[in-house]
Amino acid sequence: xxxxxxxxxxxxxxxxxxxxxxxxxxxxxxxxxxxxxxxxxxxxxxxxxxxxxxxxxxxxxxxxxxxxxxxxxxxxxxxxxxxxxxxxxxxxxxxxxxxxxxxxxxxxxxxxxxxxxxxxxxxxxxxxxxxxxxxxxxxxxxxxxxxxxxxxxxxxxxxxxxxxxxxxxxxxxxxxxxxxxxxxxxxxxxxxxxxxxxxxxx
Numbered sequence: 001x002x003x004x005x006x007x008x009x010x011x012x013x014x015x016x017x018x019x020x021x022x023x024x025x026x027x028x029x030x031x032x033x034x035x036x037x038x039x040x041x042x043x044x045x046x047x048x049x050x051x052x053x054x055x056x057x058x059x060x061x062x063x064x065x066x067x068x069x070x071x072x073x074x075x076x077x078x079x080x081x082x083x084x085x086x087x088x089x090x091x092x093x094x095x096x097x098x099x100x101x102x103x104x105x106x107x108x109x110x111x112x113x114x115x116x117x118x119x120x121x122x123x124x125x126x127x128x129x130x131x132x133x134x135x136x137x138x139x140x141x142x143x144x145x146x147x148x149x150x151x152x153x154x155x156x157x158x159x160x161x162x163x164x165x166x167x168x169x170x171x172x173x174x175x176x177x178x179x180x181x182x183x184x185x186x187x188x189x190x191x192x193x194x195x196x197x198x199x200x201x202x
Contacts, residue, residue, distance in 0.1 A: 014052055016042050018063050021056075022112050029117040030060065064113065064122060067106050068129045074099045075133035087191055092183045100179035100186075103167055111171045123164070130160040 003011070020042040024033045035056055039046050053059040077095040086093040103110065113122040134156060166189070170182055 010052075013044070013048065017044070017049065017052065017059065018109075021059060021063065022108060025112050025117050030056075030119060060119060063109070064119070064125065067109055068126060070102060070106070071099070071126075072129055072133050074102050075130065078134070083190075087187045090187070092180070092187060096186055097179060097183040100182045103171065104179050107171050110167075114168060114171075123168075127160050127164050130163055131156045134159060 017038060020038050021033070024037055024041060033056055035046060035049055038044075038056065038059075039049050053062065074095065077098070078093075079095075083093045083096065110126075112118050114126075166182075166186065170177060
């Protein structure tokens with residue numbers, strides 16, 4: 001069903017507010033920003049802002065949740081055993097590639113939020129979303145003999161932190177590394193880790 005003119009206008013307004021928020025965070029950091037700063041820079045009246053958000057913290061939380069929920073929506077399609085089959089054949093796994101495309105689309109938001117001017121709590125919040133997405137997917141993989149005695153939450157923390165670190169390194173770089181190249185790099189790193197783990201388990 002197509003959007004109404006009002007829905008399109010609301011969507012455009014929210015996008016303008018979010019982009020303005022990012023501009024201001026880059027300029028002077030989140031804590032120094034006021035609702036007045038946002039509305040002045042966006043060319044909106046304060047009443048329009050308050051139609052959609054209670055305050056700048058509500059704007060920040062809703063913007064974060066929107067991006068993180070979108071990331072979770074893509075991570076749920078990852079199936080470890082299926083992914084392993086693709087990587088065993090040196091083939092990029094489509095759901096992983098989709099995740100990197102999504103991260104690239106939201107690069108500016110994530111990059112600014114994890115910077116010193118952004119939200120100190122955001123990196124942990126993002127890792128928690130990643131952990132929630134992969135926790136139940138690891139059960140079958142943890143049946144390997146050398147993994148049985150490792151608590152599930154430690155394995156999930158290790159994998160989510162590794163993925164977050166890889167993503168952070170990529171998004172902070174200025175070089176034009178494509179999502180396709182990142183998906184290939186991800187594949188090679190997983191194969192390396194699998195080989196490394198099998199070696200130390202001997």
